[in-house]
Amino acid sequence: MAGIRLQKLRKSFGQYVAVADFDLEVADGQFVVLLGPSGCGKTTTLNCIAGLEQPTSGRILFGDLDVTELPPHARNIAMVFQSALLYPHLTARANIELSLRHSGMTADQVRQRVQDVVVMLRVDQMLDKKPSALSGGERQRVALAKALVREPTVFLMDEPFSALDAALRTSLRAELVHLQKTLNVTTIFVTHDQVEAMTMGDMIVVMDEGRVEQVGTPDEIYNVPQTRFVAGFIGSPPMNFFEGSIQAEGGELRFRTGETTFAIPQTRRDSVEKANNVTAVGLRPQHLHIAETVGEGAINVIVYAVERLGKETVIILNDDAGVTFRVLTDPGFKAAVGDRLVIAPDMEHAHFF
Ligand SMILES: Nc1ncnc2c1ncn2[C@@H]1O[C@H](COP(=O)(O)OP(=O)(O)O)[C@@H](O)[C@H]1O
Numbered sequence: 001m002a003g004i005r006l007q008k009l010r011k012s013f014g015q016y017v018a019v020a021d022f023d024l025e026v027a028d029g030q031f032v033v034l035l036g037p038s039g040c041g042k043t044t045t046l047n048c049i050a051g052l053e054q055p056t057s058g059r060i061l062f063g064d065l066d067v068t069e070l071p072p073h074a075r076n077i078a079m080v081f082q083s084a085l086l087y088p089h090l091t092a093r094a095n096i097e098l099s100l101r102h103s104g105m106t107a108d109q110v111r112q113r114v115q116d117v118v119v120m121l122r123v124d125q126m127l128d129k130k131p132s133a134l135s136g137g138e139r140q141r142v143a144l145a146k147a148l149v150r151e152p153t154v155f156l157m158d159e160p161f162s163a164l165d166a167a168l169r170t171s172l173r174a175e176l177v178h179l180q181k182t183l184n185v186t187t188i189f190v191t192h193d194q195v196e197a198m199t200m201g202d203m204i205v206v207m208d209e210g211r212v213e214q215v216g217t218p219d220e221i222y223n224v225p226q227t228r229f230v231a232g233f234i235g236s237p238p239m240n241f242f243e244g245s246i247q248a249e250g251g252e253l254r255f256r257t258g259e260t261t262f263a264i265p266q267t268r269r270d271s272v273e274k275a276n277n278v279t280a281v282g283l284r285p286q287h288l289h290i291a292e293t294v295g296e297g298a299i300n301v302i303v304y305a306v307e308r309l310g311k312e313t314v315i316i317l318n319d320d321a322g323v324t325f326r327v328l329t330d331p332g333f334k335a336a337v338g339d340r341l342v343i344a345p346d347m348e349h350a351h352f353f
């Protein structure tokens with residue numbers, strides 16, 4: 001096993017830079033998620049690590065071994081894709097065993113290794129079936145088994161659950177994390193789904209347009225987003241943004257947005273200074289509340305839609321200028337489309353951009 005280092009990894013297609021000077025250190029045994037919108041360069045990065053694409057420049061190291069010029073088969077990686085790559089005419093068992101055909105193991109050893117892995121992945125009861133007789137989730141589990149039997153140095157996964165239904169995704173998520181922690185194989189998992197990233201990753205790399213926006217633990221990414229892109233991309237329902245600027249008056253700091261000003265508490269002055277030339281305030285839906293009265297920091301809004309989630313309710317609101325906000329309330333709160341409400345921020349939790 002080994003950690004992975006990317007040093008100034010760059011991949012261009014003609015004039016187009018798909019991955020720009022990507023630096024990353026993945027510790028041995030870590031589960032790292034590359035997260036970003038479609039087209040941001042996740043697959044290209046993963047393919048470079050796998051050896052399926054040749055980088056334009058930069059280095060890739062597994063432990064101390066520079067693998068940049070090595071062909072895929074010499075890297076001891078296992079890769080799982082969005083749709084399970086299985087031979088349709090072979091049984092699940094034969095598909096899995098194919099991974100070990102050049103391993104030099106005896107038939108008994110192969111059988112034992114396969115048995116261990118298929119029990120772990122709960123596909124031991126379906127080994128005699130062909131892929132067409134398996135459900136989507138079963139096929140993806142067989143593909144994981146096929147990848148894992150080789151005991152790879154590095155496990156690479158490109159949106160392996162995105163074609164599955166929500167319930168199956170949720171259960172496979174937990175299974176994969178459990179398995180990865182048990183086997184301790186360094187893993188890079190690609191997804192555009194922030195919930196998948198937050199729930200699975202030891203470390204998340206948020207990407208946009210071929211660049212790394214932020215690297216951090218799920219807590220860091222959620223609580224201390226370093227860019228507005230990260231703040232808006234992570235969190236569901238998403239963060240609210242108020243456009244405006246800072247005003248200093250007699251030692252007090254305020255954020256002016258439209259007709260309203262938000263008083264900035266002393267405790268947040270450091271964050272304002274760090275952000276330097278603030279143009280927006282970000283507040284998560286749980287940090288806006290429905291206010292009783294119209295006063296400083298209050299905004300008049302009209303209810304656009306109400307989403308009941310059971311343990312909480314999301315109220316979607318528009319202000320007079322048509323800007324949309326989302327507020328989380330307890331499920332007892334009654335609101336109907338067209339109602340006029342007043343919202344106010346909890347500035348202790350404000351993010352400044
Ligand atoms: N072989 C290729 N030739 C030209 N452009 C490519 C090629 N592969 C990917 N791209 C472009 O590079 C960008 C990143 O693609 P990709 O890595 O697949 O993104 P993601 O996996 O994050 O959705 C996209 O704009 C895509 O169109």
Ligand SMILES: [Mg+2]
Nearest residue numbers: 042043044158
């Ligand atoms: Mg992709």
